[in-house]
Amino acid sequence: MNLEQFEDSIKRLFHHDLLERLDDDFGFTNRSNNTISVIGYSTNLSMEIIAKAAENNADLLLTHHDAWDFVYGLREECMKKLIEHNISHFWIHGPLDYIDFGTCTSLMDKLGVDQLLKPSIFTEGGETPGIGEFKVPLGFDLFVDKMSNELSEPIRAWRNNDKEIKRVGVLTGAGHATNHLKTAFDEGCDTYITGEATLYTIQYAQFAGINLLVGSHTYTEIFGVESLARKMQDLNDDIKIVRLNESHFELGPND
Template sequence: MKFSTNELLPLVSRLDQLLRTAEIGDYPGAFNGLQIENQGVVSRIVAAVDACEAVILQAAREPGTLLLVHHGLFWSGAQPIKGILYRKLKAALDGDLALYSSHLPLDLHPSLGNNVLLAKSLGLTGLKPSLELKGQSVGVMGKIKPMKREKFEALLCKSVGGRVHLAPGGPETIASVLVVTGGAGGEVARAADLKVDAFVTGEGPHWSFTAAEELGLNLFYGGHYATEVFGVKALARWLSEGTGLPWSFLDHPSGL
């Protein structure tokens, strides 16, 4: 679908509609949507996982940039504009940078979301929403051609572009998988209740490793950052196809 404008606010409305920003709940204090407005016109689209200072400084080098991120600036309600937050806001405003953030709405999107895209990269089929949180399913569950645990680990390494960590608590052959990107390791008990062979997430608390062993579940930690590059890239590509504007991805991995 082609859009007839490169003005910021109409594009934000398109993003909000696509992601159902007003409808999907998130963590208390998390703010989804337009976080910083620019002077009104978008000249290029940049995607990144985190709205960290390094990313903002790089994105703001070219005026009129729309920066799409998964982890935005605001998570805990009203904050004083000082210190690091001041520096980030000043860099964005000085550089005519607009910032749009989408957390759970992007994770959950049925075609552009982190969960579904990671699941598809692993070859999962029969995908269905799963693992309810705040009245909505925050993960996807699917089937895969039965394979040894080590082969699935290698497949996940390829998908996330790096090493993964495994708590080998479940069966040696994997045929069913739950995917919840990001930091969902603390949901290991509820994942085990779903009777899947493997649970793929980004990271989790220390105790989640031994819990997976005790619950009889293979828990794969693919990296919080690495499991969440999929959605922002897909969202930027979607917006680029609609506007004809160029897009790029700023990679600033945490290694976590």
């Protein structure tokens, strides 16, 4: 596969209108290697991940996030390393959050949610959480353990009602805004799951009486990137895909 075929595969996998509406939220950071035999994938672009991509002989690095502008200087240093190791890099943010195999639904699948009632969608007013339901309600502590095991990291959990977990709202990554929580609450969710939380997220969840489960931004979103990588391999059986595991740097130093 070459880069042009890779781009064609992206167009086949994602809805045209989604790519068009979010055309500034994905693309190539670097085009160094046009021959793609190995795709390494992760949530973030970082120096750590580029080193792991090189160790695994990746020709293309596929990530959910580009290097953020406000992590000053990171993109420039990543570019140098990508060029040095002859690795192309493609990132896809918004479209992967709102496609049916993306970050939200992939996390729900990993957590064993039986029925997707509403996908996470993007509108002019912003994003909305996906809503899913379990056929058989789960105990709170059991579900916390399950989520921790699937993410391979301890999660933060606030039990704010005495119900078993039945209907969940999910917005991976930065789903900390109280309007996201309110949407889940208004949809009848007893539990809200995300990858970031602030004082206001925690305070509103407690006030509204909705359980709050918070993993890391990185590990609530990796399953969507993994789903994309696997679909890319289904379309191009001449490539190998490799998950590049990131350190749990969002945890405290003693965790």
